Amino acid sequence: MNPKLIGYAALFVGIALLPALGAYPIFVMKVLCYALFACAFNLLVGFTGLLSFGHAAFLGTAAYVCGHALKVWGLPTPVGLVVGALAAAGVGLVFGLLAIRRSGIYFSMITLALAQMLYFFFLQAPFTGGEDGLQSVPRGSFLGLDLSSDLTLYYVVLGIFIAAFWLIYRIVHSPFGQVLTSIRENEARATSLGYDTAHFKLLAFVLSAGLAGLAGATKTLTLGFATLTDAIWTTSGLVILMTLVGGMGTLVGPMVGALVIIALENKIGDAGKWLADTTGVAWFNGLGESVSLVTGLIFIVCVLAFRRGLVGEAMALWDKRRPAAAR
Amino acid sequence: MTELFGIPLPALLGQLLLGLVNGSFYAMLSLGLAVIFGMLNIINFAHGALYMMGAFLAWMGMDLLGLNYWVMLGLAPLLVGALGIVIERTMLQWLYKLDHLYGLLLTFGITLVIEGVFRSFYGVSGQPYSVPEQLQGATNLGFMILPNYRAWVVVASLVVCLAVWALIEKTSLGAKLRAGTENPKLVQAFGINVPAMVTLTYAGGVALAAFAGVLAAPILQVSALMGSNLIIVVFAVVVIGGMGSILGSIVTGLGLGIIEGLTKVFYPEASNTVVFVVMAIVLLVRPAGLFGKEK
Amino acid sequence: QVSGDVIKIGIITDLSGLYADIDGQGGVEAIKMAIADMKGMAAGKKIEFLFADHQNKADVASAKAREWMDTQGLDLLIGGTNSGANIAMAKVAAEKKRVFISIGAASARLTNEDCTPYTVHYAYDTVALANGTGNAVVKSGGKSWYFLTADYAFGHSLQADTTAVVQKAGGKIVGSVKHPLSASDFSSFLLQAQGSGAQILGLANAGGDTINSIKAANEFGITKTMKLAGLLMFINDVHSLGLKATEGMYLTDGWYWNQNAESRAWSRRFFDKMKRMPSMLQAADYSSVTHYLKAVEATKTDDADKVLAKMKATKVNDFFAKNGEIGPDGRHRYDMYLMQVKSPKESTEPWDYYKVVQTIPAAEAYTKLADSKCPIVKK
Amino acid sequence: MSDIILETSDLTKEFKGFTAVDAVNLRVQRGHIHALLGPNGAGKTTCFNLLTKFLTPTRGRIVFAGHDITGETSAQIARRGVIRSFQISAVFPHLTVLENVRIGLQRFTGTSFHFWKGLTGLKTLDAKVLALLELVDLRDMAQLKAADLPYGRKRALEIATTMAMEPQLMLLDEPTQGMGHEDVDRVTALIKRVAEGRTVLMVEHNMKVVASIADRITVLARGAVLAEGDYATVSKHPAVLEAYMGTEATELQGAH
Amino acid sequence: MATPALEIHNLHAWYGESHILHGINLSVQPGQVVTLLGRNGAGRTTTLRAILGLTGARKGSIKIHGEEAIGLPTHRIAQLGIGYCPEERGIFASLTAEENLRLPPPLKSRRGKVMSEAEIYAMFPNLAERRHSPGTRLSGGEQQMLAVARILRTGADILLLDEISEGLAPVIVQALARMIRALKAQGFTIVMVEQNFRFAAPLADHFVVIEHGEVVLSFPAAELAAHQAQLDELLSV
Numbered sequence A: 001m002n003p004k005l006i007g008y009a010a011l012f013v014g015i016a017l018l019p020a021l022g023a024y025p026i027f028v029m030k031v032l033c034y035a036l037f038a039c040a041f042n043l044l045v046g047f048t049g050l051l052s053f054g055h056a057a058f059l060g061t062a063a064y065v066c067g068h069a070l071k072v073w074g075l076p077t078p079v080g081l082v083v084g085a086l087a088a089a090g091v092g093l094v095f096g097l098l099a100i101r102r103s104g105i106y107f108s109m110i111t112l113a114l115a116q117m118l119y120f121f122f123l124q125a126p127f128t129g130g131e132d133g134l135q136s137v138p139r140g141s142f143l144g145l146d147l148s149s150d151l152t153l154y155y156v157v158l159g160i161f162i163a164a165f166w167l168i169y170r171i172v173h174s175p176f177g178q179v180l181t182s183i184r185e186n187e188a189r190a191t192s193l194g195y196d197t198a199h200f201k202l203l204a205f206v207l208s209a210g211l212a213g214l215a216g217a218t219k220t221l222t223l224g225f226a227t228l229t230d231a232i233w234t235t236s237g238l239v240i241l242m243t244l245v246g247g248m249g250t251l252v253g254p255m256v257g258a259l260v261i262i263a264l265e266n267k268i269g270d271a272g273k274w275l276a277d278t279t280g281v282a283w284f285n286g287l288g289e290s291v292s293l294v295t296g297l298i299f300i301v302c303v304l305a306f307r308r309g310l311v312g313e314a315m316a317l318w319d320k321r322r323p324a325a326a327r
Numbered sequence B: 001m002t003e004l005f006g007i008p009l010p011a012l013l014g015q016l017l018l019g020l021v022n023g024s025f026y027a028m029l030s031l032g033l034a035v036i037f038g039m040l041n042i043i044n045f046a047h048g049a050l051y052m053m054g055a056f057l058a059w060m061g062m063d064l065l066g067l068n069y070w071v072m073l074g075l076a077p078l079l080v081g082a083l084g085i086v087i088e089r090t091m092l093q094w095l096y097k098l099d100h101l102y103g104l105l106l107t108f109g110i111t112l113v114i115e116g117v118f119r120s121f122y123g124v125s126g127q128p129y130s131v132p133e134q135l136q137g138a139t140n141l142g143f144m145i146l147p148n149y150r151a152w153v154v155v156a157s158l159v160v161c162l163a164v165w166a167l168i169e170k171t172s173l174g175a176k177l178r179a180g181t182e183n184p185k186l187v188q189a190f191g192i193n194v195p196a197m198v199t200l201t202y203a204g205g206v207a208l209a210a211f212a213g214v215l216a217a218p219i220l221q222v223s224a225l226m227g228s229n230l231i232i233v234v235f236a237v238v239v240i241g242g243m244g245s246i247l248g249s250i251v252t253g254l255g256l257g258i259i260e261g262l263t264k265v266f267y268p269e270a271s272n273t274v275v276f277v278v279m280a281i282v283l284l285v286r287p288a289g290l291f292g293k294e295k
Numbered sequence C: 001q002v003s004g005d006v007i008k009i010g011i012i013t014d015l016s017g018l019y020a021d022i023d024g025q026g027g028v029e030a031i032k033m034a035i036a037d038m039k040g041m042a043a044g045k046k047i048e049f050l051f052a053d054h055q056n057k058a059d060v061a062s063a064k065a066r067e068w069m070d071t072q073g074l075d076l077l078i079g080g081t082n083s084g085a086n087i088a089m090a091k092v093a094a095e096k097k098r099v100f101i102s103i104g105a106a107s108a109r110l111t112n113e114d115c116t117p118y119t120v121h122y123a124y125d126t127v128a129l130a131n132g133t134g135n136a137v138v139k140s141g142g143k144s145w146y147f148l149t150a151d152y153a154f155g156h157s158l159q160a161d162t163t164a165v166v167q168k169a170g171g172k173i174v175g176s177v178k179h180p181l182s183a184s185d186f187s188s189f190l191l192q193a194q195g196s197g198a199q200i201l202g203l204a205n206a207g208g209d210t211i212n213s214i215k216a217a218n219e220f221g222i223t224k225t226m227k228l229a230g231l232l233m234f235i236n237d238v239h240s241l242g243l244k245a246t247e248g249m250y251l252t253d254g255w256y257w258n259q260n261a262e263s264r265a266w267s268r269r270f271f272d273k274m275k276r277m278p279s280m281l282q283a284a285d286y287s288s289v290t291h292y293l294k295a296v297e298a299t300k301t302d303d304a305d306k307v308l309a310k311m312k313a314t315k316v317n318d319f320f321a322k323n324g325e326i327g328p329d330g331r332h333r334y335d336m337y338l339m340q341v342k343s344p345k346e347s348t349e350p351w352d353y354y355k356v357v358q359t360i361p362a363a364e365a366y367t368k369l370a371d372s373k374c375p376i377v378k379k
Numbered sequence D: 001m002s003d004i005i006l007e008t009s010d011l012t013k014e015f016k017g018f019t020a021v022d023a024v025n026l027r028v029q030r031g032h033i034h035a036l037l038g039p040n041g042a043g044k045t046t047c048f049n050l051l052t053k054f055l056t057p058t059r060g061r062i063v064f065a066g067h068d069i070t071g072e073t074s075a076q077i078a079r080r081g082v083i084r085s086f087q088i089s090a091v092f093p094h095l096t097v098l099e100n101v102r103i104g105l106q107r108f109t110g111t112s113f114h115f116w117k118g119l120t121g122l123k124t125l126d127a128k129v130l131a132l133l134e135l136v137d138l139r140d141m142a143q144l145k146a147a148d149l150p151y152g153r154k155r156a157l158e159i160a161t162t163m164a165m166e167p168q169l170m171l172l173d174e175p176t177q178g179m180g181h182e183d184v185d186r187v188t189a190l191i192k193r194v195a196e197g198r199t200v201l202m203v204e205h206n207m208k209v210v211a212s213i214a215d216r217i218t219v220l221a222r223g224a225v226l227a228e229g230d231y232a233t234v235s236k237h238p239a240v241l242e243a244y245m246g247t248e249a250t251e252l253q254g255a256h
Numbered sequence E: 001m002a003t004p005a006l007e008i009h010n011l012h013a014w015y016g017e018s019h020i021l022h023g024i025n026l027s028v029q030p031g032q033v034v035t036l037l038g039r040n041g042a043g044r045t046t047t048l049r050a051i052l053g054l055t056g057a058r059k060g061s062i063k064i065h066g067e068e069a070i071g072l073p074t075h076r077i078a079q080l081g082i083g084y085c086p087e088e089r090g091i092f093a094s095l096t097a098e099e100n101l102r103l104p105p106p107l108k109s110r111r112g113k114v115m116s117e118a119e120i121y122a123m124f125p126n127l128a129e130r131r132h133s134p135g136t137r138l139s140g141g142e143q144q145m146l147a148v149a150r151i152l153r154t155g156a157d158i159l160l161l162d163e164i165s166e167g168l169a170p171v172i173v174q175a176l177a178r179m180i181r182a183l184k185a186q187g188f189t190i191v192m193v194e195q196n197f198r199f200a201a202p203l204a205d206h207f208v209v210i211e212h213g214e215v216v217l218s219f220p221a222a223e224l225a226a227h228q229a230q231l232d233e234l235l236s237v
């Protein structure tokens, strides 16, 4: 078997064991949702070179649609998730049709503009509950499993994540993925070989949107609500950061990035307190209110020193050492 | 009374004029952004934070040193420009050859740090700063009463915008700057001190932001977060105008101010969103923005 | 019986964003003061304290709340600012059966549609603000109103609540304009308001938006023809605008540091730590935690149901509230005050900004129990 | 005479008032190696871009194998069997040499949109790819990244990829530019070999190459056709001598 | 003997970790035309780039009109009187042809002749016609002309020309040959890298053959016949 696959399998078994090792399941689930979001985003940017600045629109759409489907329509949980993801893919199709022929920064900007318009819609539409959000979405049950237990939900979410990750892996290593790579490397050449590059990019865009939607729907299920935060542009920025911090164009990078960023958001206060307690420097206590400051410093360091992202840098190090050893 | 779409004409004129005032802010800020992007190939996300710093410096000058508005209007851009030199020398200079993304990310990080520092010292609710004495009061234009200070803002920013435009489009300095972004080594091989030029360009661009910040201090809340709302709009202006196009950012800035002003009358809820609608339409029709050159 | 042999209190609030000044670090400090004043003990057990920044994201808030309850055995959760975050936290607390006291949320939903047996809404809400300012202003002659409203749920409910109050008091609404959150400039909206010919401009917005509206209103001379009524203003907003810009404005507040000797004494202690005077929310942080701890002390347990029953049975009597009562819907009903901002001449010291014009009795300030949309209230 | 595979009529491209290609009527006969010559800036590359729709003609019609392709997209034209190379080498740098060629072949399998399939299906193409690589002496380098190839080998790889598409008409833009002598000779021989059974339209400055393999030559100058004919005719054409080859043409040819 | 215009002693240069130049020695007298010959990848371009400090690390000595240049930043080296025409032409896309032409500022040490724009356009009429189009919209050949043209008006007296005849039509190549003769007559010092030996042969005063980053042969034009055999062996397969 492929050693890479063994690696992934080990990784997922590790994640499956986390709750038993004392990790807090809801936190890990949240990381998984964002990790999936980042992986979906990375599918687009890392493998087609299209940098979307509007991916929150897909996360948000699916979050609201899934939440509404479960809470108001009372659909079964799996159906709600699928409906959410499909809605996101549909929005992705519309965005894609409009944006796909633009390139570089203009592509980013048009996706941003469309996402902002959708955000405005969410803000105005009554079913989203404005800034208070769509609250108390029921978890229901998944194929007979009662999801009210955090642990059950944990394994369902992990299952969804693994399935989605497998799909992404498949896409990257498929005939379609090959064409995508060639488009990223040299679009004119790919065209001259007879590929309608716009169609390929569109499909990649829709797939990425759908998977981002799946992440959003799963997140709604996990946390029990959807809010405007899911759809706002800073969330689109967040996923870019996750991908970059972890390593763009690597499969595992976005997962690591999501972990780092979410942990930063949730745990920095605790870290500060721990530092203050162990070092006796009271200043660290203030770290909790300086999340953005610390995040800012991390980005600066990342850009200046770890440009390929954590995973990207690690892989580069590995590559550098291996041939030396082989020689 | 003459009406247009149910709004009395004079009132509409008044709204247009107000739109122009806001537009001149957009123009000046997006101008700095466009200069920096055009010359350094960096999307300077920190522009909003440096604008905020300009406003804050004005307040600090008043509060700590008793320096008045006019002194700070000159001093704040210099100080922020100096900070710009430090930022460029220590960080940005390593990024020119990379994808735009990295510049964006780094300057985003810088934004978070600057805002974080100001917030932890001064909180978020803002500092009082009043209109300088010479410009207090308002002038009755017949169709509306225009505060003198707003009139001054329009004049000052238009003059600055035109001066910068002329400097870049009409002098050989501009040509050197543009060439420098494409192939700095070669330009340097022609005997031009590119690194110094680039540093000064960045300093100049952010000084413009600080200038706008001082202009804004008397009319907007001087607070640590005042730049973060603006940056994305200004950024959109630059894109609509055509990335790096100086003229484009000036014209779009003013135009957008007016469109936004009209939106505030006809569909006020959407006045923060209209910029994105305009951006989407423009990019669909003209892929490289209004004044951008297609590749 | 105290779970885990320790009383755990946590606050989740905005420590870094838009609302960080009105609660934020100051709120954290206020709770520390409350704990210190109990000598760090209640019912013979140690009190521990946690705080976290929700960055105005409901998901961060609820995830943190859930985590604290699951892994730290949190007994009392204090919700700082941001209604969305508070509603999300309230759901978690109800699910986990822990006491949740919301301090900074404006939304009256917390004790209506979204009420739970475990939620206490301790400070103001939009209904109280509307009742206070709306009534008082109409009574003092401000009959015709125009609203400048933030296009957000809290803005809408503030406007709706105020409208009801104004109309009931015999005033009328001439018009309104909704502006997006964090609008770039308010002059255009203000001009529209001025064109309406209304006497009163009701500012149904908050924070930076309110500040920028007032700045522009002064600049355009609108304050000469209309009176401004800030529907959701905190002392920090007045501080950042300066008295010159705000002089004469009416606003409703649940508490003012300079209202009496007791509040002054506490506030001076707070000032020594934070270098600014406390807002209503920060005082409420102290008061609510103290009220909770006293109930624990009295019941000798940290069991949420028992403590809550005790809290609801005991009146709040301290420097923050007199004869305050927590109803079955979770609403803490206490007297609110209509304030008027002093002129620079009247102000005798820094932060001396308000004069109390009128006391709005608890019974009138809030949604009447009979009108509550809270399903757990037996009618 | 009868078998014209490509015919343009009145083909014109204007850039903001500047006419880069001016009413060109080009007729390429099936089976020929047809060379497009002309001074720098004559519009040769632009012509290629028009033929493959990388640029949209301002005026004129393009007929390929009896079909009017003027309105089709680049990809459609490519699928008709018109495959081009680029003046500046165009490979997929981070793919291996093998993958570079396979990308082309993959199109025929009809699986290119199959994102749910693995790569095993494509492995069946490898034998064919290796045979093609053999032809251009790249077989040993099949597993190298294209970026790591020397320049001349990259051009060879490009030709191999083009050939993999079984084109009816190959458009080669300066295939020998920037190569050393050995590579030039190799590539010339290669073109001659692959041209059997198909048609080649090529731009080339190296007169030695042109003289040795071109069946027919069209000379462009300032966007318009200046002369047409075989090498002997064209090289003596006075206008061509003046505009392109210059008076020292005989001295310079073969100097490369 | 006068101070050489350019004197290189034991020059080493690296691109990253790869060591490309292994001790080049070269001396060019004012007014001389020197041609660097060699196979593809021998290091001729690198030599020119190393003079200007455009490579990675470098070591040794480069004296320009007697002044040591090895430690100077690129723009200071250029100011000593160097005009560089790179192999890849280096035309700026965001500048029009005319702006490209006007880009290099007059050097401080203006030893060489300063050509006026009119003279330049007379020499390259194509450029006059296309002066307002963006630089990279010019055809390959036009770009090459522009790249040469723009260093003729700065007052640089040492011209480093990298494969200027590459990809050009024969007429243009002939025009370039005439131009180089004219420049030489006007006293310019020229270092050319050429693949096209026929082009270079009649122009050069001195030939230098580089192989694997070292000078393997160096002789004046007068001895060309004597070295022909050796040359053939070094340059062809």
Ligand SMILES: Nc1ncnc2c1ncn2[C@@H]1O[C@H](COP(=O)(O)OP(=O)(O)OP(=O)(O)O)[C@@H](O)[C@H]1O
Pocket (backbone or CB within 6 Å): E015, E016, E018, E020, E038, E039, E040, E041, E042, E043, E044, E045, E046, E047, E087, E193, E195
């Ligand atoms: N940027 C670079 N990074 C690493 N190696 C390089 C770089 N540029 C050139 N080289 C290597 O340096 C060596 C010398 O290259 P150089 O360009 O000087 O050769 P040349 O003699 O000018 O040949 P050519 O005919 O190809 O122009 C070659 O082996 C080349 O691969």
Ligand SMILES: Nc1ncnc2c1ncn2[C@@H]1O[C@H](COP(=O)(O)OP(=O)(O)OP(=O)(O)O)[C@@H](O)[C@H]1O
Pocket (backbone or CB within 6 Å): D015, D018, D020, D038, D039, D040, D041, D042, D043, D044, D045, D046, D047, D087, E130, E133, E137, E138, E139, E140, E141, E142
């Ligand atoms: N996109 C464009 N916009 C404007 N002008 C262009 C564009 N593309 C090419 N041109 C101009 O059209 C003319 C023809 O260019 P083209 O590249 O076709 O020449 P060429 O014959 O291939 O020359 P070379 O042999 O030098 O490559 C040139 O003058 C060039 O400047």
Ligand SMILES: [Mg+2]
Pocket (backbone or CB within 6 Å): D044, D045, D046, D087, E139, E140
């Ligand atoms: Mg060409």
Ligand SMILES: [Mg+2]
Pocket (backbone or CB within 6 Å): E044, E045, E046, E087, E162, E193
């Ligand atoms: Mg070379």
